[in-house]
Amino acid sequence: MKIITISREFGSGGRELGKRLADTLGFDYYDKEIISGIAKGQGMDEGYVEEALDHYTGQRFPLTFRRSFAGAGMMQAAQTKLLLEQKRVIEGIAGKGRDCIVVGRNADVILKGENPFNIFVCAQIEAKIQRCVERAPEGECLSEREIEQNIRRIDKNRAATREMIAGGRWGQRWTYHLTVNTTDWIIKELTPAVADFAVRWFGRKT
Amino acid sequence: MKIITISREFGSGGRELGKRLADTLGFDYYDKEIISGIAKGQGMDEGYVEEALDHYTGQRFPLTFRRSFAGAGMMQAAQTKLLLEQKRVIEGIAGKGRDCIVVGRNADVILKGENPFNIFVCAQIEAKIQRCVERAPEGECLSEREIEQNIRRIDKNRAATREMIAGGRWGQRWTYHLTVNTTDWIIKELTPAVADFAVRWFGRKT
Numbered sequence: 001m002k003i004i005t006i007s008r009e010f011g012s013g014g015r016e017l018g019k020r021l022a023d024t025l026g027f028d029y030y031d032k033e034i035i036s037g038i039a040k041g042q043g044m045d046e047g048y049v050e051e052a053l054d055h056y057t058g059q060r061f062p063l064t065f066r067r068s069f070a071g072a073g074m075m076q077a078a079q080t081k082l083l084l085e086q087k088r089v090i091e092g093i094a095g096k097g098r099d100c101i102v103v104g105r106n107a108d109v110i111l112k113g114e115n116p117f118n119i120f121v122c123a124q125i126e127a128k129i130q131r132c133v134e135r136a137p138e139g140e141c142l143s144e145r146e147i148e149q150n151i152r153r154i155d156k157n158r159a160a161t162r163e164m165i166a167g168g169r170w171g172q173r174w175t176y177h178l179t180v181n182t183t184d185w186i187i188k189e190l191t192p193a194v195a196d197f198a199v200r201w202f203g204r205k206t
Numbered sequence: 207m208k209i210i211t212i213s214r215e216f217g218s219g220g221r222e223l224g225k226r227l228a229d230t231l232g233f234d235y236y237d238k239e240i241i242s243g244i245a246k247g248q249g250m251d252e253g254y255v256e257e258a259l260d261h262y263t264g265q266r267f268p269l270t271f272r273r274s275f276a277g278a279g280m281m282q283a284a285q286t287k288l289l290l291e292q293k294r295v296i297e298g299i300a301g302k303g304r305d306c307i308v309v310g311r312n313a314d315v316i317l318k319g320e321n322p323f324n325i326f327v328c329a330q331i332e333a334k335i336q337r338c339v340e341r342a343p344e345g346e347c348l349s350e351r352e353i354e355q356n357i358r359r360i361d362k363n364r365a366a367t368r369e370m371i372a373g374g375r376w377g378q379r380w381t382y383h384l385t386v387n388t389t390d391w392i393i394k395e396l397t398p399a400v401a402d403f404a405v406r407w408f409g410r411k412t
Contacts, residue, residue: 122379173328173377179385185410193406200399204391 002027002099002202003116005108007162007170010154011128011147013182014121018103020191025198028100030093030107037089038082052079053086053105054157083165104158108176109166117201119194120176125151127183177201208233208305208408209322211314213368213376216360217334217353219388220327224309226397231404234306236299236313243295244288258285259292259311260363289371292316310364314382315372323407325400326382331357333389383407 004021008014015031022029035053039046090110093100102111108118123131125148132147142150155170162170173179180194210227214220221237228235241259245252296316299306308317314324329337331354338353348356365376379385386400 120379120385124380171379173326173379173385174330174387174389176385177387177390179326179379179382179387181380181383181385183380184383189406189410193403196402196406197399200395200402204395 001094001097001114003094003107003111003114004101004198005111005116005118006101006103006121007106007108007118007158007176008104008121009123009128009171010151010158011132012121012123013131013187015103016187017119017121017180017182017191017194018101020187021195021198022101024191024195025099025101028093028096028098029103030090030100031103034086034089034093034102034105037092038085041085041089042082049082052082053161054154083161106162106165109162117178117198118176119198120171120173120179122171122179122181124181124183207300207303207320208404209300209313209317209320210307210404211317211322211324212307212309212327213312213314213324213364213382214310214327215329215334215377216357216364217338218327218329219337219393221309222393223325223327223386223388223397223400224307226393227401227404228307230397230401231305231307234299234302234304235309236296236306237309240292240295240299240308240311243298244291247291247295248288255288258288259367260360289367312368312371315368323384323404324382325404326377326379326385328377328385328387330387330389 004018004025004027006014006018006021008017018031019029021027035046035050038044038053039049042049086105087110090102090105090107093102094111094114102116108116128151129144129147132142132151133144136142159170162168168175178194178197180190182190210224210231210233212220212224212227214223224237225235227233241252241256244250244259245255248255292311293316296308296311296313299308300317300320308322314322334357335350335353338348338357339350342348361376368374368376374381384400384403386396388396
């Protein structure tokens with residue numbers, strides 16, 4: 001079984017790259033499916049699950065300390081429960097034994113034992129803003145400044161969740177096998193380059 | 207003309223990767239040749255040039271401020287002169303108009319106008335120590351702790367020089383097109399993966 005995990009900065013095109021890689025390599029693809037799996041398992045609304053997981057609030061304090069704050073503590077307990085459920089769902093994906101790509105959700109940490117090929121996708125801030133502008137839902141009129149704030153906020157949350165789960169810092173180069181900067185690429189053209197790299201990774205003798 | 211620059215953490219195998227990439231792609235290769243070029247141009251000893259460039263002392267203050275300290279200022283003035291000469295030598299390499307690989311020396315910054323493909327090579331600290339142990343010159347018996355201190359010191363100097371030249375931080379993922387972690391690779395096996403990626407980069411339509 002070959003597993004590729006993709007961690008990505010918001011707006012970097014990591015999800016598109018993941019989807020295209022899955023098509024190119026004939027791998028299963030998991031992204032929003034994880035949220036659906038959690039929601040189903042917990043009898044919750046998908047939107048709520050996504051919101052709760054993407055706005056993780058427990059950045060700074062160890063779990064025990066955080067829990068001593070009653071209000072925030074309850075929220076965090078709910079989020080922690082969702083993170084555990086997320087772990088279960090991701091382990092279930094690997095349990096199917098099929099080649100797959102998992103986008104986001106710290107799958108690289110959760111599936112460490114399966115020796116996944118871990119990719120981090122980044123881009124320069126201007127390129128990320130541009131991508132968000134081009135892909136904005138109809139009727140959404142955020143200024144570039146608002147988009148930039150969104151990008152930074154979302155990535156801050158991703159970093160916080162990662163630190164909580166894995167201890168190490170999000171995006172650190174030693175943590176991933178390959179860090180790809182999409183700034184000067186069209187994702188469609190980038191895909192075969194990353195796919196070939198991954199194939200060589202899985203085929204290496206070491 | 208295609209230019210690949212390789213920045214690398216000490217002990218990550220970046221130089222070996224660069225040499226092998228040059229062989230695979232049929233590119234010219236520059237590494238120590240830059241030091242030789244500077245030494246020749248300045249009528250200086252190669253060892254002195256390398257030492258001066260690799261122990262850049264002006265980490266913290268802007269050039270104008272640093273120069274007001276007489277003793278340190280003289281040393282820094284000499285180093286700044288060498289950095290300018292280094293820039294001239296690297297620009298001369300590009301001036302030849304031949305496909306080439308340049309390892310280290312902030313060539314990605316100096317040759318920005320030539321649109322080089324910029325690679326950063328990293329590895330986990332344990333892998334770097336292991337590589338240094340295996341490649342130690344005969345008779346050199348540093349402890350693993352001493353090797354680790356050396357690695358951190360050399361990389362700190364590289365980061366300081368980069369910050370002085372480019373303003374931005376060394377090793378930041380947005381600065382390079384590809385960041386490759388050599389930890390789980392034999393460099394010989396990694397080379398064609400990186401070579402293919404670079405070829406696709408130069409061949410892209412964007």
